Amino acid sequence: MTATDRPSSPYHPYAGRFDVHAAMPEEPISREQILGELRQMSAEEDHKGDTGRVSGSIYSGDHDHYALLTEAYSFYAHANVLQRDMYPSATKLEAEIIAMTADMLHGDDETGGLITSGGTESLVTAMLTYREWGRHVKGIERAQVIMPVTAHPAHEKAFHWFGIDVVKAPVTDQYVVDVDFVREHIGPNTVALIGSAGTYPHGLIDPIPELGRLAIDHDIGLHVDGCLGGFVIPWAEDLGYPLPPFDLGVPGVTSISADTHKYGFSLKGSSVLLFRPKSLRRHQYMIIEGWPGGNYALPSMGGSRSGGLIAATWASMLHLGKSGYRAIAADVFRTADEIKAAVRSHPELTLIGDSLFNVAFRATPGGGAIDIFHVNDALTQRGWRMNGLQNPPALHFCVTKPNTQPGVTEAFAVDLAAAIEYAKDPPSAMPRSGATYGAGGVSPDVDQMRSAIIDRLDAIHEIGPR
């Protein structure tokens, strides 16, 4: 059944505009109609990100670059890279992506890697690796990992799935991990520490050299989550920005993740996970002998994988080159500086740390006057999409390439000033926005309401109200 008269909902704005397909059509729909609908929806949806008023989410926004990536993708979209006898080019492309990423992050001959489907898979795989390493090498049955409270929740998926105990380390008043706390909580079952470069909430870099020393002293792993920052902060040093050591150049770092589908400017669905020594990688290989389907051996979580994303990622890295990444990073850092200046110009707001690329700010503590989510409400009305944070309540503006276009920071400064005025005298005491990850700070009824969040997760998998 198809219908254009279905009611729309916040999650189903196209009901009423396009047919809703609750079952496959009996007869084929034309290529023109299919591509036409997709073209229309994607153009409308891209518009917001392309204007430069969105934090994070869209990293490149350059449609010429996308055209290159999708063409590269198209050659291998159908190829299953598990079948290396059929697609030996996958080894060339994959190994070169790993090598180029390792070179950027100060890896050495002992560095090896994997390509995964994204940051979450990279982090989960790293945690599995350390659990297995602890078992095989140290005889630790119940592994424990120490994770800063600001580290990404994808780590917690691994703890939940793989039965790993976690100790959550607080952050200092500088919002980076409290190393003293970490030191005091390393125990006989600790297999690894985590640090971020930079953190999702505040874009800050944990003290990786100090964590590295602890890792060496206790003969345990140290994973650096560079999923967000891994392809943008490496260029800071060349550009004259202060950059603390954070990567494989730091003794004690045994793995690092960097997402090619974020500041690597590839298509969604790819990330690189590097190990040093590369023998660590083996602890998560999966080899099952004796299966009637044949001996089964896989290097990572996934089964069949498309060669398309590997080709697109390879094309992105080669086409931009170091100079291309460096030039975009320069624009990102300059834009972040301008946003920080706008925030600093208001005594009602306070920056959280001083990130190179991901500017977090809150209502000035003790300033008393405003709720940061009222500021967000007013920014939203003016077409901005910030990310809402909590503990403390704050917003971040994660600067990506679309935000670097002319006029964006000037418009932000004007709208931020207006948003503060709005927040001083809001129309209702309760702000409309809050801190729900992935919802851009907008969460109509879900503030601290787990059941409403679960309803939303259900709703985005349904075809909509009937």
Ligand SMILES: Cc1ncc(COP(=O)(O)O)c(C=O)c1O
């Ligand atoms: C620091 C950090 N780590 C990991 C992730 C998870 O990445 P993904 O959404 O690609 O799974 C993110 C996502 O924003 C992140 O910011």
